[in-house]
Amino acid sequence: MSDVVLHVENLSKQYRIGEIGTGTLSHDLKRWWAQMRGKEDPFSMVGQVNDRTKKAESDFVWALKDIDFKVKKGEVLGIIGKNGAGKSTLLKLISRVTAPTTGSIKARGRIASLLEVGTGMHPEMTARENIYLNGAILGMTKKEIAIKFDEIVDFAGCALYIDTPVKRYSSGMRVRLGFAVAAFLEPEILIVDEVLAVGDAEFQKKAIGKMKEVSQGGGRTVLFVSHNMGSIRTLCSRAIVLNQGQLVYDAPADEAVNFYLTTQKEKASINLENRTDRLGNGKLLFTNITMFNKNGEVCTEVVSGDNIKLMIEYRTKADIMANRFLLGITFWDKDEHRLLGFSTDEMGVEIKRLEKKGNFTLEIPSLSLRGGNYDIKLVATEGGTQMDNMLDNIAGALSISVLPGDFWNVGRPNRSGSMVILNGLVKHV
Template identity: 45%
Template sequence: MSVAISIENVSKAYQLGVFNTGSFSNDISRWWALKRGKEDPFLKIGEENDRTKKGSSNVVWSLRDISAQVEQGDSVGIIGRNGAGKSTLLKILSQVTHPTTGHIKIKGKVASLLEVGTGFHPELTGRENVFLNGAILGMRHQEIKKKFDEIVDFSGVERYIDTPVKRYSSGMFVRLAFAVAAHLESDILIVDEVLAVGDADFQKKCIGKMNQLGHTGGRTIIFVSHHMPTIKALCKKTIFLEKGKVHSFGETGDTISTYLSAYSLAKTGDGYIPKGISLHGSGEVRFTRFLPYKDEQGCEDFFFGEKPTLLIEIEVFTDVSDASIGLHIINVLGDTITMAAPNENYKSISLEKGKYEFEVSLEEVLMPGEYSFNLTISKYNTGSDIDSVESVGTIRILRDSIDHDLDYPWATVHGYFKPRTSWKTKRI
């Protein structure tokens, strides 16, 4: 199979600060700041794509030495945290911007859906924008006309097709933009996270269309998303970007597992949550520790049939009378498979100022596989967030049982829990 996209040692640097400002004014500002005991205002962020560091350079490398090959007809996902360089890579592939070093080779026409409104003129109607986008792709008027009814039908905006798109909602915008990109004749379809704007039914419709284009139409798909189930459903292979570099590139299931494990917070033996992580919510309560353990020691691996125990600690800074605490169990695809709470009916609890420890025993038998955990606490009556921590820890359920009499026997794992059932058998 021929190569549709070849990325060779691609790096992208961006200049920091304002261009064309005089050096004398910079010197005055720097002198005045230092005289007042303030930090140098022109101290630069580091050259790496790491927002937590400072350095001496006036550039930041959004991408660094990216290399990959995508074969014709492949569907490839791109995952990574915000700021990892995903959108920059898509802009380079779409030729919206050029790499600072390295080069790309693309075989065929490219249709891109990068941001809401990209490629659409707000003063033109939906109909006019369809023809405009087709012309940009190099299609003749008659070719676009043949596809027009199919595009409008898929988008569901027929009633508004002769209305200027500046009056469209963001959801309508995305519907029409995706319909145009998916139906007009291109060899490569590049889609950023914009589908998150649409409703669930339309997202499902889009995934189905992209699957159809990839499997039966021979279209090459490049898709960025933070939603792991969608990546898993659509993409055979996935690139995991971290701080502008390729962390891993391979089969989607393996790459997603690597991604989720890489961002698990509780990697140290004591399980204390780093204070430097991003804080969420109003902050009356903060999660301070999460530790899966057995035999009084931190542990990530459990035998099949074992009931893992989790230690959760919080610190309450202000009394909360209606706290709702949630422990979310996440599968390797990023789906929440269940949520647990301190009481069976998910009612609120009262917390006074101080520190608390929860010991949680997972009574249901988890099936073999890897699981991560999210922690949430909110106001029960209003639903407003107090604190939340994603991927706070991971555990692995092995196929082996403690005494090997109850090992998991099959190659395929069915579901996530071993249900509690009672069977009565009689011959009839």
């Protein structure tokens, strides 16, 4: 068991929500009074799970609740979760910026965050002075910095300006300088938060590269937070999924990513009621659009060649002549090319009456789009497609992503790249 370098046990963090400042004195006094009588903290009892979609029932919320995991030496652990799932809070606790409410974290070796670069740099001081200061803030001794000084300067590429105040540097150079110091810190446990990564794409690449190098070469441990499932899959050996402050899944990276993507699907019914980027006279409004995959599950991600179903809900504010009504559903690629579409009038769809509320469904037996991202546009008119007759019109009502699939039934997926596939037959004669 000695190769466990990080052990997180029952870790919880509670936050006060709402305004901090007023009223805290009375809370503090009540807390103190409860403590004096040997009772439990009266405010920790009312904490609730961190669910942002609901209105708070109490003033306290658990940003993290009972997190438990171990990380072994040399392991690259991915941490995934939606915004607000508790990823950053977890990293804050591990990097000791703030203390947990309950539970403990035990670690072997130095912990450092790669992307909090340039912390404490002073613009009036020269690069040389700042390297020492910044290094010391990150926990290096003067001696250690002196040994690595040349390498750091080299890596940052600022040898020429080493005695120039940092305020004369471009922001990019400042970031490079800060990053160089952090990169040569060589901690045993490295924290990389891609979400917070500053700088351009090249810099992010460099950071990821350094992280790879650290985990593979040095046998050091990396904690990696990212919203990019691709990088989690390729870089991490294991991943944990956080949801509303709780650890919901802990598995090899591939499995964890799959789990995360499936749980994400729940939210795929898109409410259109509050969209303002719409045209039309408003006699009819699209209220919801939902996509179902071949298993009838709500989703925004489907596979090329699969059966899919769309459900479009609407409500009306005035009487609409059903015989003149037209619903158009069109698929667009990201370059705003219209690729394919469905028009109820052309298709001879029989619409007898439009009630106050109702819905249309569209079934596509075999989705003939290659892998890529597409937007679905909805149009409703009352008699022709002229502007006057427009009832409602929403471009990009739903964005879907199509994964490469086996449209042709040949046992392997087709290629990506937005394109319509037309069912046909090619023969060599």
